[in-house]
Every structure is written in C-alpha cells, then in structure tokens.
Amino acid sequence: MEAVEDEVESGREEEVDSGSAEEVESGSAEEEEEEEEEEEEAVTNPGVEQLQSEVEELRRQLDEIEREKETVMKRKRDMEDRQVKNWKLIQEATKFSGVSVDKLSDNSCTFYFHPMYKSTYFDAYAMTVKFTKEGYAIGKCYLPEPIDEPDLDSTKPLEKLVWDISELVDCFTNRQQQINELEASFQSKFHANINM
Missing domain, CATH: 1.20.5 (Single alpha-helices involved in coiled-coils or other helix-helix interfaces)
Known part of the structure; x- marks a missing residue:
C-alpha cells in the first residue's frame, strides 16, 4: 500500500511540475509576443526610424x-x-x-662656430646674419679679435663666408692653444735649467 501511495504522490508532483512548466512556456510565449509587438511598433513609428538612421549615420x-x-x-x-x-x-x-645654425626669425639667423683642438671643444663664437632683398647683412658678431672687418665680406656667397669664418676661428683657436703649449714647454725647460 505504501508503494501505491508513493506512486500517487509522485504523480501529483509530476502534475505540479508539468503545470509550472506550462506556465513558464506560456509566460515566455507572452514575452516573445510583447517583444514582437514592440518591434512592429518601432518599425511603424517614423520617429524611431529617424533615430535609427541617425544612429547609423x-x-x-x-x-x-x-x-x-x-x-x-x-x-x-x-x-x-x-x-x-x-x-x-x-x-x-x-x-x-664645427658650425651650427639657429634660426631666430624668418629674416635672420645666427651661426655658431665650435672650434676644436686635439679632440677638445672650446668656447663657441657667433655671428648673426640678417637677410635682405639684396642678399644678407652681417649683424652682431662674437668672434675672435684677430678676425677683422674685411674678413666679414658680405659680397661673398653666404656659404663661403661661413666656411671662411669657420676656418679663421679654428686657426685662431689652434694657434692660441699651440702658443699656450709652447709657453708651458719653455717654462718647464727654463725651470729645469735654473734648478741645475
């Protein structure tokens, strides 16, 4: 008898389970119908179509x-x-x-001369050039004293002038360093002769 009661109870549970499954299926079917109706409304509503086209754009x-x-x-x-x-x-x-250029404006630039002696760079010298309709004019200069005004000939092509000044600055620096080395050499020999 207990077996019969168990079967009856399990049958009731299956009915309850199947009833809830039917409710779920009918609920999901209703939700699908609502979604379809909303999509149809969206398609038929011209404002939504316009918004969708704007979103795509x-x-x-x-x-x-x-x-x-x-x-x-x-x-x-x-x-x-x-x-x-x-x-x-x-x-x-x-x-x-040994030359670098710094553009100050459209009408002028500064050339920097970087002299070197025995792989050592020394203080840089500078020359400003202003561009004119005729060519160029030499502006402010910070160059060694032995470079005279005639050396700064503005009738030369600018490349030639810059190259010449670069050579003059290198020569000045090299000779100055050679003189310093020679003086140091003579002084050391002079002091050696005095001490004997």
Whole structure:
C-alpha cells in the first residue's frame, strides 16, 4: 500500500511540475509576443526610424573619424621620426664641420662656430646674419679679435663666408692653444735649467 501511495504522490508532483512548466512556456510565449509587438511598433513609428538612421549615420561618421585619427597619428609618428633623424644629422654635421645654425626669425639667423683642438671643444663664437632683398647683412658678431672687418665680406656667397669664418676661428683657436703649449714647454725647460 505504501508503494501505491508513493506512486500517487509522485504523480501529483509530476502534475505540479508539468503545470509550472506550462506556465513558464506560456509566460515566455507572452514575452516573445510583447517583444514582437514592440518591434512592429518601432518599425511603424517614423520617429524611431529617424533615430535609427541617425544612429547609423553617427556610427559611420565615428568610423571615419577613427580612420582619420589613425592616419594622422601615423603621419605624426613619421614626422617625429624624420625630426629625430634630422636632429641627428644636424648634430653630426655640427660635429664634423664645427658650425651650427639657429634660426631666430624668418629674416635672420645666427651661426655658431665650435672650434676644436686635439679632440677638445672650446668656447663657441657667433655671428648673426640678417637677410635682405639684396642678399644678407652681417649683424652682431662674437668672434675672435684677430678676425677683422674685411674678413666679414658680405659680397661673398653666404656659404663661403661661413666656411671662411669657420676656418679663421679654428686657426685662431689652434694657434692660441699651440702658443699656450709652447709657453708651458719653455717654462718647464727654463725651470729645469735654473734648478741645475
């Protein structure tokens, strides 16, 4: 008898379970119908269609902006790479030639002369050049005293003038250092002869 009662109870539980499953299926069916109705209303409502088209247009514009941003960033990286290369080339040119240029404005620039003697750099000298309609005019100069006014001939091509002044500054620095070394050598020999 207990077996019969167990079967009856299990049958009731299955009825309860199947009843709740039917309720769930009918609930989900109702939800699907509501969603379909909302979609139909959205399609039939002209305001929603307009908003959807605007959203699509904005997404398209956003994609375009992202592509443009990538292009600009790539150009910027390329330009930065070129600037670094140019800077390195300028540094190497300065090292080998002893001359560097600083642009002050569109109408003038300053040339810096970096003399070197026995792999040692000495104080830099400078010359400002102002560009005119006729060519150029020499402005303020900080050059060694032995470089005279005739050496600064503004009728020469600018490249030639800069090269000549660079050579004069190097010669002045080299001779000055050689004189200092010679004096030191004579003084050490002189003191050695006195002490004997």
